[in-house]
Amino acid sequence: MLFLPKYLLRLLCFTMILGALPVIVIGSVSYTIASRDIEQKVRESNLQILHQTQMRVEQVLRSLQLSSIQYVNSPLVLRAMKQPLNSSEFQEIRDLTSGFNNLQVVTSIDQAYLVNLEQDWVVSMRSFGKLGDFSIKDRIGTYLTYTNSLFWVTQNKSSSKESVPVSAGMGEALTEQAPTLISSDNVVSMVFKIPMVPTNVKPKGFLVIDIADAELSSFLSRNPNSGDLYVLDKDQRYFLNDTNYANKYDVLNKDIQEKVQTTGEPQGFFSAEVEGKPVAVSYRQSPLNGWLYVSVVSLGQITAQSQKIAVVTGVATLIMLLVTGLVAIYGSRRMYSPISRLLQFTKGLDSPLPPAGRRQDEFIYIEERLSTLFSSEKTMREQMKGQHVHLQEFFMTKLLTGKISEEDFRYQGELYDFPTGWSHLGVLMLQIDTLEGTRYEEQDRDLLLFAVNNMVGELLPSEIRFTPVMLDDAQVTVLASELNDEVQLKEWMHTQADWIRERIVTYLNLPVSIGISRTYSRIGDTPRAYQESKEALQGRVSLGSRIILHYEDIQPRGQMEAALYTQLRMIEDQLASAIKQGDEEKTDIYFTQYLGLLADKKLHFSEYPVIMVQLLSRVYQLVQEQGGDVAEVLGEKASMAYLLKLSTLDEMTGWFRKRLFLPVIRFWKEQEESQYMNIARRMIRLIEERYDRDLSLEACAEELNFHPVYLSRVFKKEAGVNFTEYLAEYRMEKAKTWLQTTDLKISEIAEKLNYTNPTAFIRTFRKITGTTPGKYREQQR
Secondary structure, rough: OOOHHHHHHHHHHHHHHHHHHHHHHHHHHHHHHHHHHHHHHHHHHHHHHHHHHHHHHHHHHHHOOOOHHHHHHHHHHHOHHHHHHOOHHHHHHHHHHHHHHHOOOOOOOEEEEEEOOOOOOOEEEEEEEHHHHOOOHHHHHHHHHOOEEEEEEEEOOOOOOOOOOOOOOOOOOOOOOOOOOOOOOOOOEEEEEEOOOOOOOOOOOEEEEEEEEHHHHHHOOOHHHOOOEEEEEEOOOEEOOHHOOOOOOOHHHHHHHHHHHHHOEEEEEEEEEEEEEEEEEEEEOOOOOEEEEEEEEEHHHHHHHHHHHHHHHHHHHHHHHHHHHHHHHHHHHHHHHHHHHHHHHHHOOOOOOOOEEEEEEOHHHHHHHHHHHHHHHHHHHHHHHHOOHHHHHHHHHHHHHHOOHHHHHHHOOOOOOOOOOOEEEEEEEEEEEEOOOOOOOOOHHHHHHHHHHHHHHOOOOOOOEEEOEEEEOOOEEEEEEEOOOOOHHHHHHHHHHHHHHHHHHHHHHOOOEEEEEEEEOHHHHHHHHHHHHHHHHHOOOHHOOEEEEEHHHHHOOOOOOOHHHHHOOOOHHHHHHHHHHOHHHHHHHHHHHHHHHOOOOHHHHHHHHHHHHHHHHHHHHHHHHHHOOHHHOOOOOOOOHHHHHOOOHHHHHHHHHHHHHHHHHHHHHHHHHHHHOOHHHHHHHHHHHHOOOOHHHHHHHHHOOOOHHHHHHHHHHHHHOOOOHHHHHHHHHHHHHHHOOOOHHHOOOOHHHHHOOEEEEEEEHHHHOOOOOOHHHHOOO
């Protein structure tokens, strides 16, 4: 920072402060709001979890309570409570036991007892006998002290006594304490007095249902995010197997009890400390049995998400600060760039340097340097004159390619001494037709274009033309005229082009053609005119070489006729057949017919490349049919790119004969000699020659002197399909061609393909192509 320029340092500091301050403020506010919201959401979530846990447990208890009431009030139980029972009354005992089993539908119970105090018998889920015979005698005696007709008793091996919560059915407060019982460990007992009337009168009996703590504990939420969740009975004792929290939360439980009694609210949330660690406590008291559901979550868990947000917010803030810093550096440098460019520009000028060790203000430094710049203006003008010609050519190149605007032209045109006072312009493009038959080689083309460019500059006065230039493989000149009549302008430009062509033929003996654009009056239309002159030269394909072409004379006449396309395809087939047979004479005859057909139709030059590329592709296909590589067989000069560079029809025809037909004929002859015994290809050739006759595998075997089974196996291996399928597919390809290119009836096509009736032909065609011949013809037309 100490070595930054003064002005840049000021810009950087200002943008950093302007960008960093909002980022820091927004990040801090966002973290504070997010942390507060998360803490509130965690509180609400914990209370919701407690509520859901309470509802799950109480739903089971209430369902069991209702089922038990129905059982107690059933005629079976009421009748049994009025009469003695002994072990011989098996059916009666089994019916009572079945009632216990029905209670299992609600939840799994550990044990159930029906006790008749007057008749002194006990029926349990697993046994029957006298009350004195069972270990529950003392337990039943303790239940006589309860005043409610329905109550819940918690029993835990860590507890010294049971507690009696509020009655589920009566809502009466319990004041007495339950004495110690001898019972199974870790159970919750639901006790019904029979009859179910709250009174101090000794009841006739009891229904006792024991539910294992583990069964009720399964309904408690075990979400690790909700912390420690446990249940306390009416007397603040742990049960439901949560005795591992004993002594840990004793003080906390007292605080909860005080808050419940003080506020009168059955639920709440507060913060406390357990073992020196801050925790968040949520609690809910059950109205059913007075049990207290408690969730204790470490504040570290609650703030964990806040810490993640803090990390994310911090990282985001740092990234934004980094981006702000980068933007500040980039923006400062961008704003400083004009001054920097001026500073760098003036450093090369002769002027006193600032004293060492002192940072000079940029503007003062630039001012000193600019004084030197103005003093050296004359010297710079002298240097520019030496490069004047190159600058003119560079400027013209940009003008022709559309890289300069009219405003720039008006400003710079005067510097380059271009013609003034003109009313119309036109573009002449000159290209060498061919170097074959001349004394020049292909490598001389660029040198010849340079010589032609110099000749044009000397032949045409500077008042009527801009600086001639070379672009790609052409020489381009922009002519300027004061004429306004279009006919006169066209004749004048033709005269100039003819004069140039004659001089080049005379001095260089070069065959050249010239394309002339339409005239225009706006300098901004020069790129369009340049393209028009190029398109005009493409007319040589159909009109020949050594000509002068105007853009207006080569406009397209429409799409190629469908009939011409069909005729060309038929001649292509004949030409390909002659090449396969190695008949050079027939090949030349068919190719002459092909060119003659093109000449008779007087095609537009733009259609020739398409047709020639199509023919080229067909020749490539012949090479590939014999398994040859096009590049290896024909060489680099037989490529599609080379064809597209040819500008005249004579060049194209000579190129096809020399570069394509003769090498392919030689290649086919070599392949025939080396692969004469290739059975599969000989069979394919038979199919191609005799597809319109009755041809079978047996006929091929007789022709080739091989067994039909052997021929079938060889053909399937080489062609990938069996002989019959290949013959059918080949015939269908012929059928598709005729459907596309001729008006033959379907019955006529079937007959030409040797089908006995049109129905068999249609069925085969639809099987292979997926459609009928009629629909296929409609789709292709």
